[in-house]
Amino acid sequence: MAEPRRVPVVVPDLGTARAALSLWHARPGDRVYDGDRVAEVVIPGAVVDVAAPASGILGDWLARPGDAVAAGQVLTVVEEE
DSSP states (O other): OOOOOEEEEEOOOOSOSOOEEEEESSOTTOEEOTTOEEEEEEETTEEEEEEOSSSEEEOOOSSOTTOBOOTTOEEEEEEOO
16 A cells, blocks of 8 residues: 655745744644645734645644744645544
């Protein structure tokens, strides 16, 4: 049996160096679907949703609410089934 593909969930390029993870909408082990909102990132003047890039099971969180995050940073992975 093939290993499940692990698709990273990354912070989008928000055009600013200052961003923070605000909250998670899904927990590790939750089933998510491509495009589901899984987290929120706050930048000065805006809240930006981070969507699941694939359908599958959400992996462990690699950042906690309040953590500073940067564009391209991996927040978690989705393990496709």
